[in-house]
Amino acid sequence: MCGIVGYTGTQQAKGILIDGLQHLEYRGYDSAGIAVFNGKEIEVVRRQGKVAELVAALGADDCLGTCGIGHTRWATHGEPNDVNAHPHLSGDGKIAVVHNGIIENYVELRDFLISQQMNYPKPLYYSLMNLLGSHDVDRLRTALAADRNLRELSREDQLKYEFSEGALSRALQQERLCAAIQFAIPGVPSIYYGDEQGMCGVCDPFNRLPFKEGERELHDWYARLANMRNSADAFSTGHAQFMAATGDVLLILRWISDGHDAFGDAAENGAYLAVINRGAAEVHYRADCSAAGCGTVEGTAEPVSAKIIRIT
DSSP states (O other): OOEEEEEESSSOHHHHHHHHHHHTGGGOOSEEEEEEEOSSSEEEEEEESOHHHHHHHOOTTSSOSSEEEEEEEOOSSSOOSTTTSSOEEOTTSSOEEOOOSOOTTHHHHHHHHHHHHHTSOHHHHHHOEEESOOTTSOOHHHHHHOSSOGGGSOHHHHHHOOOOHHHHHHHHHHHHHHHHHHHHSSSEEEOOTTGGGTOOOOHHHHTTOOOOOOOHHHHHHHHHHHHHHHHOHHHHHOEEEEEESSSSEEEEEEEEBTTBOTTSOBOOOEEEEEEEEOSSSOEEEEEEOGGGTOOEEEEEEOTTEEEEEEOO
16 A cells, blocks of 8 residues: 655745654555655655655655645555655656556656667667767866856856855865766767866856866866777777666766677676766675676675776
């Protein structure tokens, strides 16, 4: 049994949602969560266990807003844990969803989405330019540091906008994660000049300032990624498999086996696992790398970190 409650109005939604979930506890459940729009983004907090565990996890400044949904869920599919709890958030963070019952046609939905990739020629995915920044958008570090839509500002205010040291530091950490994904996935990593130095700039023309050296550690990280990618055929034409160890930890497996790449051409064998943890907590992960002939690979992902390891 599951319980769903929603609220939109003029009052703070968090307390109303929690009260509603508490009234639904008689229905039986093994996890609980809420999602609230705070005026900028949807905040989601969810926990395995009773509503009391959810309440304990909610800080005073969490989920402040006047529109939200809540859910108590019985895990009919998958184990009960924080990741499997509802609400679920879309990849772009714009939609939060809860549902009762079982999505019976999930296999058909999955196969349909996979077929969309299969309907395009494989070379397309291996020749795409993997861009994180360009002259048409805010510089990468700027976009990661911003807490608002900078394009809403006038050109004069964009030029004067200042970021805190904390925001810029967090953006550097996050850019390392972005770069690891950029270099690990199929396609061609394409770097907008200066992003590897941590240059800042709000859209055109402020993102076209003359090149200058800046963050040496970030530059060295990009250099290590480039050297690693250039040294292994697995990154250019190898197979790819994507896995989620948790809601915060992405695993990307790239490999070549039997001396042939994804196109059947001769290539050097090798298997690599990219581990990207965007969360603030250390996570122990288990990766099923049997597709590459490597069995299960285990390890620890440090908070807000990225690494790419060779497994064969």
